[in-house]
Amino acid sequence: MHQDPTSAPSPVALAVPSVEQAVRRALADHGRLTVDASDVASIADLYAHGLTSHATVNVMLAIENDLDVEFPDAVLHRATFATIESITAAAEAAA
Amino acid sequence: MTAPVLVGGSSTATGPSPVAATASDVGATSTPATDRFGARAALVAEVAARHADEVDRDARPPREAIAAMKEHGLLAAAVPVALGGEGAALSELATVATTLGKACAATAMVFAMHHGQAMALWRHGGVGLGVTAMTEAVLRGALVASSTTEKGIGGDARRSTCAVEVTEAGRIHLHKDAPVISYATEADAVFVTARRDPGAAPSDQRLVICLPEDTTLTQTSTWDTLGLRGTCSNGWVLDAETHEDRVLRDDYATISAQTVLPVSHVLWAAVWTGIAAGAADRARQAVRRQARAAVGTTPPGALRLAELLVDLQSLADAVRHAAGRFDAVADDPAVLGSTSYALAANALKVNASERVVDIVTKAMRIIGIAGFAASGPMSVARHLRDAHGAAVMVSNDRLLQNDAALALMSGAIL
Numbered sequence: 390m391h392q393d394p395t396s397a398p399s400p401v402a403l404a405v406p407s408v409e410q411a412v413r414r415a416l417a418d419h420g421r422l423t424v425d426a427s428d429v430a431s432i433a434d435l436y437a438h439g440l441t442s443h444a445t446v447n448v449m450l451a452i453e454n455d456l457d458v459e460f461p462d463a464v465l466h467r468a469t470f471a472t473i474e475s476i477t478a479a480a481e482a483a484a
Numbered sequence: 485m486t487a488p489v490l491v492g493g494s495s496t497a498t499g500p501s502p503v504a505a506t507a508s509d510v511g512a513t514s515t516p517a518t519d520r521f522g523a524r525a526a527l528v529a530e531v532a533a534r535h536a537d538e539v540d541r542d543a544r545p546p547r548e549a550i551a552a553m554k555e556h557g558l559l560a561a562a563v564p565v566a567l568g569g570e571g572a573a574l575s576e577l578a579t580v581a582t583t584l585g586k587a588c589a590a591t592a593m594v595f596a597m598h599h600g601q602a603m604a605l606w607r608h609g610g611v612g613l614g615v616t617a618m619t620e621a622v623l624r625g626a627l628v629a630s631s632t633t634e635k636g637i638g639g640d641a642r643r644s645t646c647a648v649e650v651t652e653a654g655r656i657h658l659h660k661d662a663p664v665i666s667y668a669t670e671a672d673a674v675f676v677t678a679r680r681d682p683g684a685a686p687s688d689q690r691l692v693i694c695l696p697e698d699t700t701l702t703q704t705s706t707w708d709t710l711g712l713r714g715t716c717s718n719g720w721v722l723d724a725e726t727h728e729d730r731v732l733r734d735d736y737a738t739i740s741a742q743t744v745l746p747v748s749h750v751l752w753a754a755v756w757t758g759i760a761a762g763a764a765d766r767a768r769q770a771v772r773r774q775a776r777a778a779v780g781t782t783p784p785g786a787l788r789l790a791e792l793l794v795d796l797q798s799l800a801d802a803v804r805h806a807a808g809r810f811d812a813v814a815d816d817p818a819v820l821g822s823t824s825y826a827l828a829a830n831a832l833k834v835n836a837s838e839r840v841v842d843i844v845t846k847a848m849r850i851i852g853i854a855g856f857a858a859s860g861p862m863s864v865a866r867h868l869r870d871a872h873g874a875a876v877m878v879s880n881d882r883l884l885q886n887d888a889a890l891a892l893m894s895g896a897i898l
Contacts, residue, residue: 419779447779454776459769 409477415451431473445470458483524556525580529587536588539714545670546714549591554625563623578754578807585758589870590714596751601628601675607743610733629671635661643686647679658724664717689736694724711869742820746829753803753836756874760840763847763867770851785850799839806832823894830883837874844871
């Protein structure tokens with residue numbers, strides 16, 4: 390789970406989106422980031438790039454909807470949504 | 485029935501459950517990091533949740549969860565450190581009761597009723613062999629049931645018809661027609677109230693430890709109720725031949741005022757908080773589902789959910805505060821015996837029992853049809869039926885009737 394082969398994503402694979410793609414798409418649609426969610430580093434601090442706790446709710450909902458998963462209560466805290474990597478890990482764990 | 489008991493340590497051997505794994509983090513719904521029973525309570529709750537619907541449907545005891553409580557030392561939790569136990573405070577027990585209540589109200593009520601009685605052992609029992617042996621049994625995981633009410637008395641636990649009768653030197657006999665004894669078939673002992681002797685006044689009571697090998701139980705009625713079905717509070721005629729050193733030292737008036745009543749009311753209210761929280765969780769799940777369908781717009785149910793959480797938080801705070809108040813004065817008989825303390829203990833019971841029905845009802849409306857359904861993952865039917873038990877078991881009207889007299893003497897604790 391540490392090094393997922395996400396380096397070569399097929400463009401706009403709507404049918405089976407990779408988890409990280411779904412996370413980036415949710416951030417693009419609902420994260421209100423000051424940077425482009427599609428190419429921000431996966432370990433970059435999203436809060437430093439404009440993410441707010443209010444926006445994380447919609448990001449969470451969008452990921453849940455996209456991947457048909459549900460984040461458990463235990464992971465719903467600020468640190469989980471700090472980076473694309475940590476959101477992705479939480480979403481994969483929830484699947 | 486002595487399952488291995490975990491004393492003092494955390495239950496890492498079996499590994500943390502997914503629920504408990506990160507629960508000590510900073511999330512709003514997590515338990516405090518200092519919660520030494522949290523992981524174990526979560527493990528038992530998992531077992532209880534798995535069987536909750538069946539326990540409810542068949543009105544059978546939550547045997548698997550009772551075994552898990554024994555295994556993880558939850559029934560022994562309150563035994564004082566000086567006696568080899570973990571010395572859990574009432575605040576800690578209340579947190580466990582809520583965790584269990586979320587999963588299975590019957591299991592949680594067994595936990596609550598057990599502690600209401602078991603704590604009398606070391607707080608009021610004295611040093612008689614029969615009493616200290618029972619404390620040791622509790623330390624090893626024994627489950628304590630109770631028989632306080634009696635046919636012909638009308639639900640008043642503070643009066644008895646039956647009496648402790650001395651048959652020969654040191655031997656006593658007890659015969660009681662009990663309208664309910666919860667989980668009698670699962671218990672390792674039943675604590676029974678009776679008049680001190682055949683000539684004593686109805687209110688001059690003692691508490692007697694009756695072990696299964698000394699006791700014959702004849703079932704007189706079957707517990708087939710709307711809710712709390714798994715407590716199996718059947719009617720029994722109890723006949724016990726035992727030894728006088730199985731009688732607790734203090735009179736039951738003292739035991740009731742200083743331990744059974746305040747402990748039970750806090751732990752019951754903690755259980756009901758768990759029922760309410762379980763229903764609220766389902767409501768949140770439902771609203772989240774709606775929110776997912778149109779991300780960015782807050783669904784109408786979210787406002788009702790926020791309102792529901794105000795009620796739930798206020799209930800939880802009331803329970804925690806009452807538990808803390810008991811812990812602060814647990815060794816102060818003057819405070820525990822005061823009128824204002826009795827009023828406060830009753831107030832928690834009356835308040836929490838009304839509130840839980842209200843919260844579960846609101847949760848059902850938020851969820852909608854799936855919540856109204858009699859079964860299914862979003863149904864709160866069991867929660868609602870269990871919640872209604874709260875105001876009935878020890879009738880609120882009886883408590884208020886008692887309060888009515890006390891209220892002339894004393895006000896609320898502010």
